[in-house]
Amino acid sequence: MKISKRTTELGTETAFDVLAEVNKLKREGKDIISFCIGQPDFDTPQHIKTAAIAAINEGKCGYTDSAGVFTVREAVARYLSRTRHIDVKPEHVVIANGAKAFIALSVLCTTDYGAGHEVIYPNPGYPIYESQIIVNGAVPVPLPLVEKKHFSFEISELEKRITPNTKLLILNTPHNPTGGILGEDDLREVARLAKKHDFWIFADEIYSQIIYDKEFRSIATLPGMYERTIVSDGASKSYAMTGWRMGFAANPILAPAMARWITNLEACGNHMAQYALKEALDGPHEATNKMVKSFHERRDLIVGLLNQIDGVSCISPGGAFYAFPNVTKAVKRLGLADAEALRALLLQNGVAVLADTNFGARNPEDEDHHIRLSYATSKENIVKGLARMKAIIEQKQTAAPAQTAAQTGAPTKAAQEVAVPNSS
Numbered sequence: 001m002k003i004s005k006r007t008t009e010l011g012t013e014t015a016f017d018v019l020a021e022v023n024k025l026k027r028e029g030k031d032i033i034s035f036c037i038g039q040p041d042f043d044t045p046q047h048i049k050t051a052a053i054a055a056i057n058e059g060k061c062g063y064t065d066s067a068g069v070f071t072v073r074e075a076v077a078r079y080l081s082r083t084r085h086i087d088v089k090p091e092h093v094v095i096a097n098g099a100k101a102f103i104a105l106s107v108l109c110t111t112d113y114g115a116g117h118e119v120i121y122p123n124p125g126y127p128i129y130e131s132q133i134i135v136n137g138a139v140p141v142p143l144p145l146v147e148k149k150h151f152s153f154e155i156s157e158l159e160k161r162i163t164p165n166t167k168l169l170i171l172n173t174p175h176n177p178t179g180g181i182l183g184e185d186d187l188r189e190v191a192r193l194a195k196k197h198d199f200w201i202f203a204d205e206i207y208s209q210i211i212y213d214k215e216f217r218s219i220a221t222l223p224g225m226y227e228r229t230i231v232s233d234g235a236s237k238s239y240a241m242t243g244w245r246m247g248f249a250a251n252p253i254l255a256p257a258m259a260r261w262i263t264n265l266e267a268c269g270n271h272m273a274q275y276a277l278k279e280a281l282d283g284p285h286e287a288t289n290k291m292v293k294s295f296h297e298r299r300d301l302i303v304g305l306l307n308q309i310d311g312v313s314c315i316s317p318g319g320a321f322y323a324f325p326n327v328t329k330a331v332k333r334l335g336l337a338d339a340e341a342l343r344a345l346l347l348q349n350g351v352a353v354l355a356d357t358n359f360g361a362r363n364p365e366d367e368d369h370h371i372r373l374s375y376a377t378s379k380e381n382i383v384k385g386l387a388r389m390k391a392i393i394e395q396k397q398t399a400a401p402a403q404t405a406a407q408t409g410a411p412t413k414a415a416q417e418v419a420v421p422n423s424s
C-alpha cells in the first residue's frame with residue numbers, strides 16, 4: 001500500500017526533530033541546556049484554569065457552532081477591536097484549536113489547488129507556512145528578510161515577487177524566528193501594494209502581546225485593510241496556553257468560509273477551552289504583563305551575552321521570545337559549513353539551539369548564517385548556556401577542529417569548566 005505523494009512530501013517543523021534529539025541526549029544522561037522551545041516557561045494563570053473547570057462542571061462539553069461559542073466570539077471581537085483599533089464584530093470571528101489552523105485555512109480560502117495561485121511568505125519563517133502552501137496546491141514564493149532592516153523585508157523585493165497570480169501575502173509580526181517587528185512605514189507600503197494588486201493578507205499576530213519597545217501595530221488597523229486581512233492571534237503565547245489549543249481569526253468576508261472549513265476538518269474548537277480563552281481575554285492581565293516583563297529582562301540579558309561572544313553578533317529583537325544572532329564569523333572561523341553544523345556542534349557540547357535552515361531553505365544570495373535561541377527559559381539557564389556557548393565557540397577558534405568535538409558527544413573541557421556567574 002502506498003502513502004500519497006503529498007503526504008510523503010509534507011513539510012514539518014524540523015524543530016521537533018531537534019527536540020527529539022535533545023530529549024534522546026537527555027535520556028542518555030547528557031547535560032543539555034535547551035534554547036529550542038517556542039513556548040512560555042510559565043504556567044497558565046489560575047483564573048483561566050478555574051474558568052475552564054467551571055465550564056466543564058456546567059456541562060460545556062458538547063459540540064459548539066463551528067465558528068465558536070457566540071459569547072466567546074464576542075470576547076474575541078472586543079479584544080481585537082481594542083488592540084487593533086478596528087470594528088470587529090463577533091460574526092467576523094472564528095475560533096479554532098490553535099492559531100496554526102488558520103495558516104492552512106487562509107491558503108484554502110484564498111487559492112485554488114493547482115491553479116498556479118501564488119502565496120508570498122517570509123523567509124526565514126515559521127515552517128508551516130511553506131508546508132501548507134505546497135500541500136494545498138498553491139505556489140510558494142519566499143520573501144527574504146534582511147538583518148539590516150531588523151528582519152523586515154525590502155519593499156522592492158516584495159514588489160518584484162507580486163504577479164497577477166499573487167493571491168495571498170503572509171505577514172508575521174512579531175516574527176518567529178527573528179523576533180523582528182514590521183515598522184509602520186513597511187506596513188503602509190504593504191497595504192498600498194495589497195490594494196493596488198488586490199491580494200489578501202494573512203496577518204499572523206500570535207506574538208502580538210509579547211512586544212517590548214513599541215506598541216503593537218497590525219496592518220488591519222490601516223484604512224481599508226481589515227476587509228482584506230485575516231487577523232490571526234491566539235491564547236498560546238500571550239497566556240501560556242500552548243496545550244489548550246485556542247486560536248482565533250477575524251475577517252468580515254472570510255469568516256463564514258473559514259467556519260465551513262472547520263465544520264469539515266474538526267467540527268469546532270474545544271468547548272471548555274473556549275471558556276478558558278474568554279476568561280484569558282476578558283479577565284485580569286497581570287500574569288501576562290509579568291511574563292512579558294520577564295521576557296523583556298531575559299531578552300536584554302541574552303542579547304548582551306551573545307554580543308560578548310567573539311564571532312557572534314545579535315541585534316535586539318523587538319518582540320516574541322527569540323534571539324536570532326548572526327553567527328557567520330563563528331561558522332567561518334570554526335571551519336563549519338553553515339549554521340546547521342554549528343547547531344550540531346553546540347548540541348554535542350551541551351547547548352541546544354535551532355539553525356536558520358530549520359526555518360526555510362537559505363537564500364543562495366545570502367552569505368550570512370544565523371541560529372535561533374528561545375529565551376523562554378530561566379535567567380540562570382541563559383547565563384549558564386551562554387557561558388557554555390562562548391566557551392565552545394571561542395575555544396574552537398584556536399583549538400581542535402570542530403568535527404573532533406562534535407564526534408566526542410560530550411561537553412568540551414572548556415565548556416564544562418566555564419564558571420556560571422550569578423544570575424540575579
Ligand SMILES: Cc1ncc(COP(=O)(O)O)c(C=O)c1O
Binds near residue numbers: 097126172247
Ligand atoms: C509564527 C507562529 N504562528 C503560529 C503558531 C501556532 O500557534 P498555536 O499554538 O496557536 O497553534 C506559532 C507557534 O509556534 C508560531 O510561532
